[in-house]
Ligand code: 4AD
């Protein structure tokens with residue numbers, strides 16, 4: 204009886220107990236022929252980083268002709284004996300008794316060569332890049348982190364709420380929204396919003412927070428987790444136009460509770476990667492970031508640093524360090540300031556609390572000093588901001604004042620104000636960027652490699 208197995212399952216078989224027949228399917232990564240009339244085929248099926256070595260004897264009936272077509276990138280179904288491998292690098296290998304070519308790959312045209320390709324080149328072949336070790340490993344890490352997020356929040360009693368992707372509100376108020384319209388480009392300028400599909404202006408969501416707040420104020424602890432969109436014309440290694448964000452929102456919760464959950468969630472994601480993606484961590488440590496494993500282990504073990512914005516500004520101005528952007532109270536922290544804090548001063552994640560009111564959106568709770576809001580940004584070494592969150596303004600009058608200062612039309616946010624009129628409670632939440640979390644766990648330098656299909660200014664492949 205032949206069992207069917209993934210490459211990972213076969214590789215996990217005990218070589219001492221090996222024996223028996225398996226069927227295994229995959230794509231050929233490389234192939235090498237020995238003078239003794241044997242081909243060694245490296246088969247990968249995406250189940251793990253490692254390849255399975257298939258040994259095919261040229262003398263086996265029918266193999267000679269078939270092997271001529273076994274080239275990099277072709278797909279095979281192999282039946283064979285699992286045996287302990289005498290070679291280095293693997294415990295078991297499969298001695299083929301039957302090889303079926305499922306799909307050939309013309310070596311003259313197949314773009315993936317054995318050599319290392321640049322990530323820029325791989326982005327141009329978005330349909331093939333997951334077949335490379337790095338993008339495959341990134342996909343596995345990303346999947347495990349996503350699962351770990353659901354796992355932790357489910358265990359803590361959160362409900363998963365699906366907030367809309369098409370929305371009528373610009374949560375962050377930063378004005379970098381994509382419009383959703385069915386009007387012809389020619390018609391657009393002349394047409395009234397009421398002529399459009401929804402009868403009003405509509406956008407792709409920049410954050411599910413405001414809708415998550417509605418559910419938190421009815422169900423207690425909720426989270427939304429989905430794609431978010433920002434038309435940011437910033438071509439950096441940490442910005443995407445489409446990225447995934449998990450946003451927990453908790454009723455009866457203040458900034459302290461928010462910070463606690465954020466730290467637990469980040470650590471849970473890292474621990475999941477350490478526990479379930481050990482091979483990938485070793486791989487990324489070797490090719491991306493020396494010391495990655497130690498760094499991740501230390502992050503899980505140590506408490507995050509917590510500092511107020513005001514103290515951070517103080518620390519930066521007194522540091523004696525020369526920055527390209529001056530540090531002034533009331534100004535945004537630049538990447539160089541963030542890096543200085545996380546990489547030079549504290550050497551670990553840093554939660555910065557209580558930002559100046561003017562720097563943050565209208566919904567953040569105004570502190571007693573009247574100058575700052577109960578905001579929380581969590582910065583990590585190398586990446587910078589990985590989490591942005593806050594306690595929300597639950598006092599109707601203060602919220603109205605915040606909106607007035609920013610000229611936010613009351614009409615569009617009446618429902619948000621009404622939540623403060625009827626049964627308002629203190630509540631808080633945050634957003635964790637999934638791709639930045641993937642970057643942190645892998646050392647991937649450019650965020651474009653942390654998502655299957657990156658969308659950035661000028662780029663939307665497929
Ligand atoms: O700090 P942000 O803008 O916060 C919000 O959107 C809040 N409404 C979240 C909340 O409180 N529910 O974004 C949160 C996180 C950032 O810290 C970052 O990790 C990620 O989302 N992020 C991006 N990731 C990739 N590309 C971009 N353009 C991103 N913008 C934000």
Ligand code: MG
Nearest residue numbers: 580588590591
């Ligand atoms: Mg932010």
